[in-house]
Amino acid sequence: MIIRDVSIEDLDSISSIEADCFPKAEAAAKEVFKERISVFPEGFLAGEIDGKIIGFINGGLTDSNSIKDEFFESMDFHNPNGKNMVIFGLDVHPNHQKKGYATELMNQFISICRDKNISNIILTCKEHLIKYYEQFGYVNEDVSESVHGGAKWYDMTLKL
Known part of the structure; x- marks a missing residue:
């Protein structure tokens, strides 16, 4: 897999993978990805095999220590000078999962x-993924205030 920066030309592929990875209530809309790429392309990486995107990770910056649900819908909450990176999603197409991508x-x-001297990376995940993120050094901060998509989420923090 080649990991590369994302461009607006990747929008359709990214939106399609998101729809395959998350229930409709939780999946970000194509317009949301367009805004994320336009506002903060540095917060977006794509994984590509044979010229085709198979996964991606994306985020934004904040000074908050937790993720507000509104941040999933709009980059209005992105702070270019924020000390914490928020991960909105880590998606790998189902056909390519369980391969380490x-x-x-x-x-x-x-x-x-x-490298950018970010203080912390924060994310929310479902209970079954807590152990997965802990392998990177994330710490479970307990049940999140987030109710994004009607799901129960856990706040995870990686101190850098």
Whole structure:
């Protein structure tokens, strides 16, 4: 897998993968991805095999220590000088899951955040993924205030 920056030309592929990875109530809309790419392309990495995107990771910056649900819908809450990176999603197409691609994307993302002197990376996940994120050094901060998509989420923090 080649990990590369994302461009607006990747919008259809990214939106399609998101729809395959998340229930409709939780999946970000194409317009949301368009805004994320336009406002903060540095917060977006794509994984590509044979010229086709098979996964991606994306986020934004904030000074908050937790993720507000509104941040999933709009980059109005992105602070270019924020000390914390929020991960909105780590997606790998179902046909390519369980092959280590998500781990590669996460490791590259963490490395970039360290290079940029980001203080923390924060994300929310479902209970069955807590152990997965803990392998990177994330700490479970308990049940999140987020009710995004009507699901129960857990706040995770990686101190850099």
